[in-house]
Amino acid sequence: MKILYFAKLKQLIGKSEDHIKLNKSLKISEIIHELTKKNKKYATAFNQTNNLQYAVNCEYVNKNSLVKNEDELAIFPPVNGG
Amino acid sequence: MNIIFQKENFSVKKEIDSFSNSNRNSGSIMSFLGKVRPLNENREIKSIDIEFYEKMAFYQTKKIVFNLLKECSINDYTIIHRYGNLVPGENIVLVLVASKHRRESFIFLESIIDWLKKKITFWKKENYLTSSKWIEQ
Numbered sequence: 001m002k003i004l005y006f007a008k009l010k011q012l013i014g015k016s017e018d019h020i021k022l023n024k025s026l027k028i029s030e031i032i033h034e035l036t037k038k039n040k041k042y043a044t045a046f047n048q049t050n051n052l053q054y055a056v057n058c059e060y061v062n063k064n065s066l067v068k069n070e071d072e073l074a075i076f077p078p079v080n081g082g
Numbered sequence: 083m084n085i086i087f088q089k090e091n092f093s094v095k096k097e098i099d100s101f102s103n104s105n106r107n108s109g110s111i112m113s114f115l116g117k118v119r120p121l122n123e124n125r126e127i128k129s130i131d132i133e134f135y136e137k138m139a140f141y142q143t144k145k146i147v148f149n150l151l152k153e154c155s156i157n158d159y160t161i162i163h164r165y166g167n168l169v170p171g172e173n174i175v176l177v178l179v180a181s182k183h184r185r186e187s188f189i190f191l192e193s194i195i196d197w198l199k200k201k202i203t204f205w206k207k208e209n210y211l212t213s214s215k216w217i218e219q
Contacts, residue, residue: 006135007205008216050218058141060201074135074203080217081134081163081204082116082175082195 001069003031005045006076009052012045022069028054029063031073051078083159085143087136089166091173098178101160105180108157112187114177114195120170122217128209132165132174135203139163146197154189156181161194163204 003018010016018035036043046052054061055074067073094115102111118130143161158180168174177194179187198204206217 004135006203007133007207008218010133011216055135055138055203058138074138076135076203077205077216077218079201079203080199080206081132081139081202082198 001067002072003035004072004074004076006074008077009045009049009075012048013041022067025066025068027064027066028056028061028073028075031067032063032075049077052076053078083147084161085140085147086160086162087134087139088162088164091164092162092176094173094176097160097162097176101158101178101180105158108180108182110179110181110184110187112179112181112184112191114175114191115173116175116195118168118170118172118174122208125208125210127170128211129167129169130209131167131207131214133205133207134163134165138203142197142201142203146194146201150190150193154181154186154193156186156190159190159194163198163202165204 001020001022003020005013005016032046036046053076054063056065056067056071098113105111120127156179160178162176164174177191179190181187208215208217
């Protein structure tokens with residue numbers, strides 16, 4: 001599965017995307033829990049970015065949504081275009 | 083009906099003239115231009131970086147427009163939003179709307195700008211003299 005990071009979250013993690021293999025569907029919150037165990041950068045980034053938003057295949061979802069291996073998950077702070 | 087995300091600046095006059103010329107049968111042409119401010123909370127802004135998630139920005143903009151068109155009957159629209167590094171005074175976003183009467187244009191224009199702030203995947207980072215800060219809502 002492809003995971004994309006944007007804005008402050010991307011800056012704190014130090015990269016724009018990750019690819020992980022999912023053998024079964026998982027909740028986004030479970031994926032984030034796994035990511036924060038990867039290293040201190042992830043833990044700090046997720047901890048220091050407020051009001052994170054989630055999108056699966058470009059649709060907004062909440063962190064209890066399930067994602068599968070074929071999905072593109074995006075995680076980012078609230079948008080502020082315009 | 084155009085949605086354009088681009089790095090380069092655009093000419094407001096050229097865009098409005100071109101839009102107006104291709105909408106000769108509309109009684110109302112309305113525009114909104116968003117620009118980079120020189121100050122935010124009394125801090126001098128040297129530049130801003132605009133980042134976006136292109137695929138989702140297109141998808142969400144199209145979805146928002148699709149839903150708005152059910153509510154207000156407009157003839158045409160153009161949305162241009164820039165990304166990259168911009169300095170104060172530069173254009174960020176231009177929305178043009180053409181409709182038979184002004185009311186529909188007002189509704190469409192205001193709604194699109196509101197949705198841009200809420201759903202369309204752009205983020206801004208302000209760069210000051212010695213530091214930077216991501217703008218959070």
